[in-house]
Amino acid sequence: MKLGTIMTMLGMGAVLAACDCCPQGEAKALSQDKELRAVMDNFTQNEVPAATPLVEKREVELIRLVSLVTQQSGALLQEEVATALAQGLAPEEILEAIYQCAPYTGFPRTVDAVEIARSVFKAKNVKVDESRATVTAQSRLEAGADAQGTLFGQTFRDMAKNGKSGMPTINYFLASNCFGDYYTRKGLDLNTRELLTMAILVNLGTEPQLKAHIGANLKIRTAEYVEQAIYNCLPYCGYPRTLNALRLLKESVAETKAGAVNVADAKSMPGKDWxxxxxxxxxxxxxxxxxxxxxxxxxxxxxxGVGNVTFEPACRNNWHIHHAKKGGGQILIATAGRGYYQEWGKPAVELKPGDVVNIPAGVKHWHGAAPDSWFQHLAIEVPGEGGRNEWLEPVSDEDYGKLK
Structure with missing residues (x-):
């Protein structure tokens, strides 16, 4: 029986687990052509990384994983899962990147990819936290609509208020399944999931949907960052789809500049005496x-570490937490303009020059400029044992819009 027939009957994951090409569960590419391998390795490991320095190594690895899932490359995916583990990615991050493919590529590719990843985990005795879902049958619609609204606007939250019976079927599925079942899971934050969704759509070449998700990424990333993320898909999807994605990016940037009122553009940059x-x-x-x-x-x-951060009007950072086993946290000293600081569950506090905010470790918060003013503060990192930042969801337009 031919290999293609076996793949159709058993699935990509079962074949890779059973065939001689993967001894002891170790990843090994089906093709051992040395010249092709040399060209591929040079392009993926040297040339593309050198041209895309803005994209974090962790996100590069995640983009590679979802690209290989989308392209149904079982052998290379198995290699990449092993590489991701070696580079320090948690198995939960790897699985969640694969899960994120399901609403866009469908279950068959995703199920096969999960089996491949788990075969690598098993061979390397890697344990996985299986408790990553955060929604129930009752909460998935509201939670999904909230995630959808954070990325695409309040309209999606408002639509979900009518409940399943008051929504078109496709809108209900998008909110409850696409966003509720996937975007709300633990293991990857909302911004990372949206970046991976864009990468999946670049690989699929689905232009109308891709343009929408490019727009969502432009709300949380610079155009340069988005462009470099697209280039990381190039080795896996080829030039035609990459060129199409770059064209859509150019269109989205132009439309954003033409259609959105940018407060910062309407005001001059602060003077030297500001x-x-x-x-x-x-x-x-x-x-x-x-x-x-x-x-x-x-x-x-x-x-x-002391960083001087300047925010254009209406600019703010995402909700985030400074973690530390002992000590840690952050101190903010407002130096110019007008801004806000808010802790989770508490009202926002206005900040003016001379105001000081002490932020203990473990407190979820955000800070940024007022809607009509530039803002500047010093951010002082308090030394702590095992200090790290956990970046979370953006401050919603609805919540920010309540400030004056």
């Missing part, structure tokens, strides 16, 4: 964690 600290350079490295544009100038990187 603050004793410079505005700094575009904060591209963290742009995906901000709504709007910010600038960063590191005042100190020794002993204690």
């Amino acid at each position: 603050s004793v600290f410079p505005v700094g350079k575009p904060n591209d490295a963290y742009a995906k964690y901000f709504v709007g544009k910010s600038y960063l100038d590191m005042i100190s990187t020794e002993q204690v």
Whole structure:
């Protein structure tokens, strides 16, 4: 019986688990052509990474995983899962990246990919946390609509208020299944899932849907970051689909500039006497964690990290938490303009020059500019044992719109 017939009957994962090409569960590409392998490795491991420095290594790895799932490349996916583990990705992150493919590629590709990933975990004795769902049958619609609304606007939340019977079937499925069953899961944050959705659609070449998700990414990432993320799909989807995606990105950027009122564009940049600290350079490295544009100038990187952050009007960072086993946290000192700070479950606090905010470790919060004013603060990282930042969902337009 031919291999293609076996693949059709048993599925990609079963074949890879059973065939001689994967001894002891170790990943090994079906094709061992040395010249093709050399070209592929040079392009994927050297040339593309060198051209896309903004995209974090973790996100590069996740984009590769979803690209291989979408392209149904079992052998290379098995290799990439092993590589992802070696680079420090948690098995839950790997599985969630694969799960995120299901509403866009369908269950067959996703199920086969999950089996491949689990075969690698088993061979390497990697344990997986199986409790990653956060919704129930009763909460999935509301939770999904909230995630959808965060990315695409309040209209989706309003639509879900009518319940299943008051919505078109496709809208109900999108809110409850596509967003409720997947975007709400633990293991990957909302912004990362949206980046991976864009990568999946680049690989599929579904242009109307891709353009919408490019637009969603542009709300939380710079155009340069989105462009470089698209280039990371190129080795897997080829040039035609990559060129189409870049065209859609260009169109989306132009439409955003033409159709949206940008408060910052309507006002001049602050003058040199606005603050004793410079505005700094575009904060591209963290742009995906901000709504709007910010600038960063590191005042100190020794002993204690002190960053001078400038926010354009209406710019704010996502909800986030500073974690530490001992000590840690952050101190904010407002230096110019007008802004806000808010802790989860508490009202927002207005910040003006001279105001100081002490943020203990473990507190979920956000900070940023007022809707009509530039804002600047010093962000002082409090030393702590095992300190790290956990970036969460963006501040919704609805909640931010309540500020003045």
